[in-house]
Amino acid sequence: MCHRCDYETLLEENGLNAGRNRMRVLEVIGDNEGPVSATEIHRRLIRSDPINRVTVYRILDLLVENGIVERISGEGRSFYYGLAANENHRPHPHFYCRRCGGVQCLSPGSLTVDSEPLLQTFSGRVETVAVRVVGICAHCTTSVQGKIS
Template sequence: MKESQDISRLLRERGARVTPARLRVLALLRGAERGLSHHDVEKALDDGTPVDRVTLYRVLDWLVEQGLAHKTADEQRVFRFSAATTDGEPHQAHAHFVCDDCGKVFCLQDTPRAAPRLPAGFASTQVEFEVHGHCAACNVPVEEAR
């Protein structure tokens, strides 16, 4: 119940309508252990009250635009979504670490400050910094895992 109230508050703070689809999708992402693909989200929400596929795409994109979720591409170029920090603060631009094993996305505070210089005539609309590798939980040496 508290989780639903927190999510409703976050949505209202952004001037958005609190819809069942937004509530369910954000709650799912906040409870997920790893980034979820559109298909993963669709399957998880197929509990008798499925969310329309187009609505789901719109909700996921809206959550990313609002800074409530992250969108990253995995090594197969499938987009995966994960919840942003849950403190309710606006999501500031920063780098992300994506674990190639478990799919979790971690916010990095030490972010490069400047975008690369572009050739004449080019104009950027967005710059993203992403580091891929193995998180601390997945980067256990073989000897320790035994």
Template sequence: MNKAEKILKSKGIRPTEMRLAIYKYLKRKFYAVTLKEIEMAFIKKSDDNKTADRTTIYRTLKLFQEKGVVHQIDVGTAIAKYALSDEKDLDMHLHFHCTHCGNTFCLSNKVSRDSLPDKYKVADVNLVLKGVCTKCLKREKRK
């Protein structure tokens, strides 16, 4: 059993071929991806072997989200993005959305649960910083 299978099983997810493929795809990405990007990677094209439909991909993402494998990021563009979750502190971190390239990155900066009000139960956290990423800044300097 490989690492991806172990992670999915530890979350109570049956590791089907498609679930493993989507997990591995997200693992390779260094930025959050949209449902459309995932669909483009997996929906069958006439001359390749990719076999998934939109419903399978969407259900897999929803299952991953429910089980804490991925988290959804709302950057204010009306298009949700998905990234793998940190096993320790699911959604308690910052995100950075680049206004040039449109990529959204999970940052290592964590929000401490101790800083949250005692008499409130937090259901969701969405902390997004917007600006220009280092890659785009380097491109601008070259011009």
């Protein structure tokens, strides 16, 4: 669990009851050092207590809608989930590895986007600007170089 975020407060500040399953889903997401897939969240939850897959998806949708959790695109239609930016976590871009399919957090400020020209020329309402960095992660790079078998 993230030591700085209080999930109960996070839920209640957003008008949601701190239900047991919501707390459990948030704990799995906050526990992980990077974004985690819905399948993986479900897999970890059922280790301790049975929970329906549909329930997990419903909770994730709710958390995303309320801005508590951020949904990050992986490959194709797969999604990863991480804590959304809040007072403890600055917004940051994500890296997608096209070899292992993993998604990881990049440090805040490692990549800045100047959206001012966009806001000046686009007449609609911009809600989020998502930057996707694609390549081969450090783990996959070394496992290719040091391939023994």
